Structure formats: C-alpha cells, structure tokens
Amino acid sequence: MPEPPGGSIAAAFAPPDRPNEIMPTDEDSRYQRLPIPEEPARDRVSSFIEIKHAYPPDEAVIEAQRCLQCAMPYCVQACPIAQDARGYILAIAQRDFDRAATVVLRENPLGTTLCKVCYHFCEDACIMHERGGAIAIRQLKRAAMELGKADVEYVPSAPVSQRVAIVGAGPAGLMAAWELGIRGYSVTVYEAEPFLGGQVGAIPKYHMDGYELELDVARFRRLDVAFQMGQRLGRDFTLDTLRAAGYRAIYLALGTPGYNSLGVPGEKLPGVYAAIDLLTETNKGPPVVLGKKVVVIGGGDVAMDAVRSARRLAEGGDVTVVYRRGRAEMSAGAEEIEEAEAEGVQFLFDHGPSQIVGNGKVEGIVIRQMQLSPPGPSGRPVVLPVPGTEQTLACDSVVVAVGEKADLTGFPPELDLAFGKQGWPQGKHDDTMTGVDGVFASGGKSVVHAMAAGTRSAEGVDAYLRKQGGNPPTPRPDPFGQGIAPTLPKGYGGPTWTP
Ligand SMILES: Cc1cc2nc3c(=O)[nH]c(=O)nc-3n(C[C@H](O)[C@H](O)[C@H](O)COP(=O)(O)OP(=O)(O)OC[C@H]3O[C@@H](n4cnc5c(N)ncnc54)[C@H](O)[C@@H]3O)c2cc1C
Known part of the structure; x- marks a missing residue:
C-alpha cells in the first residue's frame, strides 16, 4: 500500500488558497468509504424511484480526497475504456467539478449513463480495498456529471467525405458513432427499435431515471451523426442497399436482442415473461401487471433486475429466484444480490424448473433439485437434476432470465460471424472485420x-478506410477541439479486461 503523498492525503489535495477543513484526520475514517445516500429498503420497494442519490458537494470532495492518486492506477487499467478515473478524482478533490466533468467526457461520451449503471470494475481494482473501502469511483463520476458542467458539445475534426453506416444504437454503436464522428466521418446509425440505447433501455428506473442517455447523446449535436430509427437490417434494408447508398464501411453493433427459453412444457402459457421484455415494457410504461406470487428463473444481473422489478410490480407479493447452482456460482454482482435480499426477495438455490403448469394461465412451476457433476467441455461443472425431487411452487407469473442471444434473421452467411461470451455477433479478425470486406x-x-468494443471497431473502420488512401489510422482527436490528447498513465500496460 503506497503511503499518502507527503504523508497527508488532505494536505496533498487541498488547493493552496483553501486549506482543507473537511477531510477527516484520523487514519480509520480515511480508509472508510463515505456512505452513499440511498433510499431505505423498506420504502423503495413500493416504487421505481432511484435508490442511490448523489453525494452532496462537500462529501464528494471528502471521498475524492481519500484517493491515493496511485502512480500506476489500477482503476484505469481495469477500465475497458481506460477512463482516467484518477484524473477526475483529483479534480474533485480540488473542488473543481467542471474540470472533473471535462476529464470524464474527454474519453467517455456516455458519462451520465455510466455514472449510474457501470459495474465499476475500477472499484474492484482500487488499492483502498486492502485497508477498508474502495474509493466510490462511480459515485464520484456522478458528482462530476451532476456538479460539473456536463452540457458540452463535441466538436468534429475537419470533415472526411466518407460515409459509414452503423447498425444498432446500443452502447457499442453509440461509442463507434462518437469515435467516427469526432474524426470527421459522416455516420448514420440504423436502429430497429424506436429508442436509442439497446439493452440500456431495459435497465430498471431504480438504477437510473431514464433521461441519462438522452443527455449523453445530446452532446453529439455538432457531430455528423444521424439516426434512422425503426429500421431493421434484414427486413428494411440489406448490406447491399447500404453500399449502394454510398456507405464505405459498415459496423454491426447488434447485441443480443433475442433470448433463451427454458425449453420446458408450459412456457407459452399467459403469465410467462422473458425478463428483457418485462423490463423494457416496464420502463416504457404502463407497468406490466404481475400477480402476487412471482418466480424468476436465473442467477445473473438480468435475473436480479427482473426479480427486484417484480418485487415492485407485485406490490408486496412474494417473489422468489430459482437458480440451478449455489449462491457462490451466481454471476450477478454481490451488490445486486445483497440489495435484492434487503428488498425481501427469496432465493431457492440448487433447483431448476421442469414444467410450468396451469389451465389457460400460469398456476405453478414444477422444480427439482439439481446437483453438480464433473466438469463438462467448458471446464464448468455440469448441473443435472436429481430424480424424484420434483415439487410444485404455486405462482401466477414466471419470469425467464436465462440469457440473451443474437437474432441474425436475414443476414448473409458470408459474414461468417463469431459469437462473444454472451452471444453477441463479432467479426473473426483482430480489428473485428467480418468475412465481408469493410463490414465490422x-x-x-x-x-x-x-x-470498448465500439472503439475497437471504429478504429478498425478508420484504419480500413485510411489505408485505401495510403494513410495511417487517425489517432483519436481531442473531442473538444482543444488539442488535448487523451493521456494514459506512465507505465500503463493496456487494459486487463476481456470483451
Ligand atoms: C436487463 C439488463 C440490465 C443490464 N444492466 C446493466 C448495468 O446495470 N450495467 C451494465 O454495464 N450493463 C448492463 N447490462 C448489459 C448491457 O446493457 C449490455 O452489455 C450492452 O447494452 C451491450 O451493448 P451493445 O451495443 O453491444 O448491444 P445492445 O445494447 O443489445 O444494442 C444492440 C442494438 O442493436 C439493435 N439491433 C439488433 N439487430 C438489429 C438489426 N437487424 N437492425 C437494426 N438494429 C438492430 C438492437 O435493437 C439494439 O438497440 C444490462 C443488460 C440487460 C439486458
């Protein structure tokens, strides 16, 4: 653990004209995270109001002053977009919220969204974990976005007279639109849905109100980025029509709009919902009417969003998660699981469904005990049902949250796509190019x-188009047109994440 610079964190970050009078001086409190203001669990389950609230300015400054400003910041290395967390935390520690906002937005065009929903891999890597609480980095980003001047405009470089089409307006497509837009390309984003954000549109409002992405995309207003909504590739247009319209490169940022089913009898009964549909519809409103006994199948973050939303929709009803492995194997984040427990969600581990029963609508779900058997080809132990352990849980709604998948209806096979860990399509080449020249x-x-994936593909598109003119790739320009290039910490060894 590095020592605080100069022996005192407070002295190191207090601006010379403003002696620090708020930083706690005793060692113990320096290593404890300042509690994040939040709605009590008993109150919050009656509505979708946002649970977490921003730090007041003084508290944001105190929390920022806990940061050791590590010479080699693991927080930056753990971030897929190498966000300069150390830089904006320093600005907040010096009470300069405007500068903090600029630091965030210089390399992160979706700062207002991420300051509420990022899974904060930076905090997991923060060295302060060792002694107490990691710095509340996501919450400090929120302070930068809400207390600093975040309504800024991105400025395009000199126009490049080349058109690029992006298919899909989720985070990957939006990031690529920004990367290409600030380099001066003319970009059109085609999106099948009538709304931007892809799966971000399914994130429950108790995590974020829903206006955040609009604030982020409003900063694109000077870039040559246009949106064509309600346009589905494979139904309304094809790769050939895009090329005929003059697009020189195409980026497919399609995500996983489909979902996996359980594959058990009764899944088509009224009262069975796919988690992603339930969550998206709830956000769009009016809220879905669920019964008073809800069973959610799954153990990931989407299952946690579904069950916590069900708790709110069922208005005091019973909601239970049924998961086929144990708690330790759940892929949902610990924070999500703990918050769900605090909200009264029940968990039934080591059980899986075999049938959904009902007469014209869901009346129950048959579950059975599952047990681990030796690892399969993936290296993960296989889970198999234990014969003779069936029992029926009475319920009126079942929510299925067992993963999403790509929908490639109408796509040409020549794309020769590979699939990412959670099912999204991706090109097989290092620069993410697919089997079709110029399509990423x-x-x-x-x-x-x-x-991060959007950045990689945008860089691939730029390198591909520049090479045709005999030019090297364009480095990312300063998106504010001030000539300040993004900087990475000395000794930075590249991201530690995988896609
Ligand atoms: C319920 C839920 C909650 C989540 N919560 C969080 C969270 O709190 N924090 C977090 O970091 N991540 C969260 N995630 C994960 C995160 O939202 C995804 O990893 C991310 O959105 C993936 O981005 P993407 O751009 O690759 O794909 P997507 O977000 O899926 O976007 C793809 C877009 O492409 C469009 N599209 C697909 N096919 C076509 C076509 N043929 N033609 C035109 N358009 C098409 C889709 O409509 C969609 O808008 C959550 C996901 C879900 C489902």
Missing part, C-alpha cells in the same frame, strides 16, 4: 465493455 461487428458484456 462487435459487442460487449456490459455497457462499458460494449463501448
């Missing part, structure tokens, strides 16, 4: 991973 594809397992 990628996606990611979280918002920030998808943004």
Whole structure:
C-alpha cells in the first residue's frame, strides 16, 4: 500500500488558497468509504424511484480526497475504456467539478449513463480495498456529471467525405458513432427499435431515471451523426442497399436482442415473461401487471433486475429466484444480490424448473433439485437434476432470465460471424472485420465493455478506410477541439479486461 503523498492525503489535495477543513484526520475514517445516500429498503420497494442519490458537494470532495492518486492506477487499467478515473478524482478533490466533468467526457461520451449503471470494475481494482473501502469511483463520476458542467458539445475534426453506416444504437454503436464522428466521418446509425440505447433501455428506473442517455447523446449535436430509427437490417434494408447508398464501411453493433427459453412444457402459457421484455415494457410504461406470487428463473444481473422489478410490480407479493447452482456460482454482482435480499426477495438455490403448469394461465412451476457433476467441455461443472425431487411452487407469473442471444434473421452467411461470451455477433479478425470486406461487428458484456468494443471497431473502420488512401489510422482527436490528447498513465500496460 503506497503511503499518502507527503504523508497527508488532505494536505496533498487541498488547493493552496483553501486549506482543507473537511477531510477527516484520523487514519480509520480515511480508509472508510463515505456512505452513499440511498433510499431505505423498506420504502423503495413500493416504487421505481432511484435508490442511490448523489453525494452532496462537500462529501464528494471528502471521498475524492481519500484517493491515493496511485502512480500506476489500477482503476484505469481495469477500465475497458481506460477512463482516467484518477484524473477526475483529483479534480474533485480540488473542488473543481467542471474540470472533473471535462476529464470524464474527454474519453467517455456516455458519462451520465455510466455514472449510474457501470459495474465499476475500477472499484474492484482500487488499492483502498486492502485497508477498508474502495474509493466510490462511480459515485464520484456522478458528482462530476451532476456538479460539473456536463452540457458540452463535441466538436468534429475537419470533415472526411466518407460515409459509414452503423447498425444498432446500443452502447457499442453509440461509442463507434462518437469515435467516427469526432474524426470527421459522416455516420448514420440504423436502429430497429424506436429508442436509442439497446439493452440500456431495459435497465430498471431504480438504477437510473431514464433521461441519462438522452443527455449523453445530446452532446453529439455538432457531430455528423444521424439516426434512422425503426429500421431493421434484414427486413428494411440489406448490406447491399447500404453500399449502394454510398456507405464505405459498415459496423454491426447488434447485441443480443433475442433470448433463451427454458425449453420446458408450459412456457407459452399467459403469465410467462422473458425478463428483457418485462423490463423494457416496464420502463416504457404502463407497468406490466404481475400477480402476487412471482418466480424468476436465473442467477445473473438480468435475473436480479427482473426479480427486484417484480418485487415492485407485485406490490408486496412474494417473489422468489430459482437458480440451478449455489449462491457462490451466481454471476450477478454481490451488490445486486445483497440489495435484492434487503428488498425481501427469496432465493431457492440448487433447483431448476421442469414444467410450468396451469389451465389457460400460469398456476405453478414444477422444480427439482439439481446437483453438480464433473466438469463438462467448458471446464464448468455440469448441473443435472436429481430424480424424484420434483415439487410444485404455486405462482401466477414466471419470469425467464436465462440469457440473451443474437437474432441474425436475414443476414448473409458470408459474414461468417463469431459469437462473444454472451452471444453477441463479432467479426473473426483482430480489428473485428467480418468475412465481408469493410463490414465490422462487435459487442460487449456490459455497457462499458460494449463501448470498448465500439472503439475497437471504429478504429478498425478508420484504419480500413485510411489505408485505401495510403494513410495511417487517425489517432483519436481531442473531442473538444482543444488539442488535448487523451493521456494514459506512465507505465500503463493496456487494459486487463476481456470483451
Ligand atoms: C436487463 C439488463 C440490465 C443490464 N444492466 C446493466 C448495468 O446495470 N450495467 C451494465 O454495464 N450493463 C448492463 N447490462 C448489459 C448491457 O446493457 C449490455 O452489455 C450492452 O447494452 C451491450 O451493448 P451493445 O451495443 O453491444 O448491444 P445492445 O445494447 O443489445 O444494442 C444492440 C442494438 O442493436 C439493435 N439491433 C439488433 N439487430 C438489429 C438489426 N437487424 N437492425 C437494426 N438494429 C438492430 C438492437 O435493437 C439494439 O438497440 C444490462 C443488460 C440487460 C439486458
């Protein structure tokens, strides 16, 4: 653990004209995270109001002053987009919220969204974990976005007279639109749905109100980026029509709009919902009417969003998660699981469904005990049902949250796509190019991973188009037109994440 610079964190970050009078001086409190203001669990389950609230300015400054400003910041290395967290935390520690906002937005065009929903891989890597609480980095990003001047405009470089089409307006497509837009390309984003954001549109409002992405995309207003909504590739247009319209490169940022089913009898009964549909519809409103006994199948973050939303929709009803493995194997984040427990969600581990029963509508679900058997080809132990352990749980709604998948209806096979960990289509080449020249594809397992994928593909598109003119790739320009290039910490060894 490095020592605080100069022996005192407070002295190191207090502006010379403003002696620090708020930083706690005793060692213990320096290593404890300042609690994030939040709605009590008993109150919050009656509505979708946002649970977490911003730090007041003084508290944001105190929390920022806990940061050790590591010479080699693991927080930056753990971030898929190499966000300069150290830089904006320093600005907040010096009470300069405007500068903090600029630091965030210089390399992160979706800062207002990420400051509420990022899975904060930076905090997991923060060295302060060792002594107490990691710095509340996501919450400090929120302070930068809400207390600093975040309504800024991105400025395009000199126009490049080349058109690029992006298919899909999720985080990957939006990030690529930004990367190409600030380099001066003329970009059109085609999106099948009537709304931007892809799966971000399914994130429950108790995590973020829903206006955040609009604020982010409003900063694109000076870029040559246009949106064509309600346009589905494979139904309304094809790769050939895009080329005929003059697009020189195409990026497919398609994500996983489909979902896996359980494959058990009764799944088509009224009262069975796909988690992603339930969550998207709830956000769009009016809220879905669920019964009073809800069973959610799955153990990931989407299952947690579904069950916590069900708790709110069922208005005091019973909601239970049924998961085929144990708690330790759940892929949902610990914070999500703990918050769900605090909200009264029940968990039934080591059980899986075998049938959904009912007469014209869901009346129950037959579940059975599952047990681990030796690892299969993936290296993960296989889960198999234990014969004779069936029992029926009475319920009136079942929500299925067992993963999403790509929908490639109407796509040409020559694309020869590979699939990412959670099913998104991606090109097989390093620069994410697919089997078709000039067509790129990628996606990611979280918002920030998808943004990193969008960057990689945009860089691939730029390198591909520049090479045709005999030019090297364009480095990312300063998106504010001030000539300040993004900087990475000395000794930075590249990201530690995988897509
Ligand atoms: C319920 C839920 C909650 C989540 N919560 C979080 C969270 O809190 N934090 C976090 O970091 N991540 C979260 N995620 C994950 C995150 O949202 C995804 O990893 C991310 O959105 C993936 O981005 P993407 O751009 O690759 O794909 P998507 O977000 O899926 O976007 C793809 C877009 O392409 C469009 N599209 C697809 N096919 C076509 C076509 N043929 N023609 C035109 N358009 C098409 C789709 O309509 C969609 O808008 C959550 C996901 C879900 C489902």
